[in-house]
Amino acid sequence: MSNKNLFLKSAFVRAPLQNGVGRYVCQLQRIVLKFCKSHGASRGIRDFIEQDLVDFSRQNPGVVVYLKPRRHRGPVLVAEYLNGDRVWMSVHNKTHSEITKWMEVLRTQQGDVAGARLKKYQYTDYPSVQGPWTPFTFKDPELNVATLPDPKFGANNRLSVSATEKLRLMFEKQKISEKDMKIGE
Amino acid sequence: MSAAKRVQQWATFARTWHIFDCKWQDPYQSAEVIKKYLLGMHKPIYHPMNDCGDxxxxxxxxxxxxxxNDWRQRAYFHHTGYPGGATWTLAWEVHNKDPTMIIKKAVYKAMRGNLQRRHTMQRLFIYPGEEIPEDIVQNVTNQIRQLRLVPTRLDHIDEEEVKKFPKVMDYPTDYVLK
Amino acid sequence: MAMIRAGLQRLASVFSSQGGILSRLITQNAPSQNTTVPNTTKDVIATCNKLIEERSSRNFAIVHLLGKQWRVTDGDLLVVEGYWPPNIGDKITLDKVLLAATKDFSLIGRPLVQPGLVTVTATIISKGLSHTRTHFKKKRRKQYMRINFQRAQQTILRINSVEIANRINEAPNNVF
Known part of the structure; x- marks a missing residue:
């Protein structure tokens, strides 16, 4: 019916090498900024390189930053991650602030997250702690030895107390019991 | 899969046989409950594509x-497929002919009209009385509780309980009840 | 008469619940006559406290985060959508715990469990954008067609630990 599975792969949530369980490691390995020194489309990236790139590389010592000035070619960011993903992004005619935001996205991702649709938003190695459900989990164990049909298990047990029963209980309560008689004596 | 996992899978997806006593119950109300068990909707592992019905x-x-007045007024429709083959039969006539038909139709109506309905209905067994074949009774492991109260007949209550029950007044000994 | 008897039995069970209200929290407990069922609420709490101190099994908790409830245990991954300030590498505690359980007992909160009792810690692993979702609208025969491309911010969390740190009723009061 749908052909989305042909161009949009689906995957479960995964993190490479138990990242975060012990120590957390930034997943971005290297980032290459390719730009033109004179063309107008690279203005944003040139401003970024002049103003914010050094701070970026100082704050992320684990990321290798490459600069590739290329004439007559459009500006591009290529990020490579520790799990081998390669993300190619064109920054043609993007402003300095936009590029800063995209750099932040590339830095905090753990690979090409947008390449696949997530099937579920959770992943666990231990789906059951108290034991998986079986049909006997919340059943009365006496059913094992009962001969069915049995009115004990078949009759409705969630009915509210009827008026007659209520009156009878009130009567029982107000009766003078033997204890009261003895106290009276 | 490994042996332990296979046992776990068998335990979780086992098909349970339930028994339901229709005595003095409304078929349409009970059909809602029965349908839940037939489709497997009472299980946390339910999924329409997962064959988990009981x-x-x-x-x-x-x-x-x-x-x-349903016994007198409710009519069930049937068409044989041939021209002039439409019949409207009243509930009491249907019940006399086949005592299992009314509850079968009620459960059929309660389900969604998809292609799985006929297959799910094959998992429902109806018997008019208390006699059930041996091989089916042996499989039954659970009982579904009834929805309506089945009141006890006054002449089925024990003598002692009747005597113990508190009285507001009593007839004098020489009073003659007509 | 059977109905009257049944009604009396039900009322009696309400007035004197066997094993205290918390006994239904013990999952191993069989519903009918069992000689090992403790008689008072204090015994149940004492047994649970002993099990807490033993720390023998894996715990799980149901946590309320960003408007949704998640079933969480040690070492599992969670993806939350939408704008969320915490950055990568930050360690976080998830405080709104609705239910915490081990293999032998569960603590059900109404609606939350005591604040200092359960600690759920997590680390942010990744913050990226989801795949492009296309929102396509069309009204047929009216020449109206719109397409909207949307990418949501997704944060991936790794749950480091779910611990029942203190004994029941002995958690510190001013946690927040």
Whole structure:
């Protein structure tokens, strides 16, 4: 019916090498900024390189930053991650602030997250702690030895107390019991 | 899969056989509950594509109780497929002919009209009285609770309980009841 | 008469619940006559406290985060959508715990469990954008067609630990 599975792969949530369980490691390995020194489309990236790139590389010592000035070619960011993903992004005619935001996205991702649709938003190695459900989990164990049909298990047990029963209980309560008689004596 | 996992899978997806006593119950109200068990909707592992429905055995279908004037007024439609083959049969006539039909039609109506309905209905067994074949009774492991109260007949209550029950007044000894 | 008897039994069970209200929290407990069922609420709490101190099994908790409830245990991953300030590498505690359980007992909160009792810690692993979702609208025969491309911010969390740190009723009061 749908052909989305042909161009949009689906995957479960995964993190490479138990990242975060012990120590957390930034997943971005290297980032290459390719730009033109004179063309107008690279203005944003040139401003970024002049103003914010050094701070970026100082704050992320684990990321290798490459600069590739290329004439007559459009500006591009290529990020490579520790799990081998390669993300190619064109920054043609993007402003300095936009590029800063995209750099932040590339830095905090753990690979090409947008390449696949997530099937579920959770992943666990231990789906059951108290034991998986079986049909006997919340059943009365006496059913094992009962001969069915049995009115004990078949009759409705969630009915509210009827008026007659209520009156009878009130009567029982107000009766003078033997204890009261003895106290009276 | 490994042996332990296979046992776990078998335990979780096992098909349970339930028994339901239709005595003095409204078929349409009970059909809602029975349908839940037939489809497997009472299980946390339910999914429409997962064949997780259970078997339900209904007994005493001859003793069902329709509401109000339904025995006289409710009519069931049937068409043979041939021209002039439409019949409207009243509930009491249907019940006399086949005591299992009314509850079967009620459960069929309660389900969604998809292609799985006929297959799910094959998991429902209905018996007019208390007699159930041996091989089916042996499979039954659970009982579905009834929805309506089955009141006890006054002449079925024990003598002692009747005597113990508190009285507001009593007739004098020489009073003659007509 | 059977109905009257049944009604009396039900009322009796309400007035004197066997094993205290918390006994239904013990999952191993069989519903009918069992000689090992403790008689008072204090015994149940004492047994649970002993099990807490033993720390023998894996715990799980149901946590309320960003408007949704998640079933969480040690070492599992969670993806939350939408704008969320915490950055990568930050360690976080998830405080709104609705239910915490081990293999032997569960603590059900109404609606939350005591604040200092359960600690759920997590680390942010990744913050990226989801795949492009296309929102396509069309009204047929009216020449109206719109397409909207949307990418949501997704944060991936790794749950480091779910611990029942203190004994029941002995958690510190001013946690927040």
């Amino acid at each position: 078997v339900v055995v209904c007994i005493n279908s001859r003793e069902i109780a329709l509401r109000g």
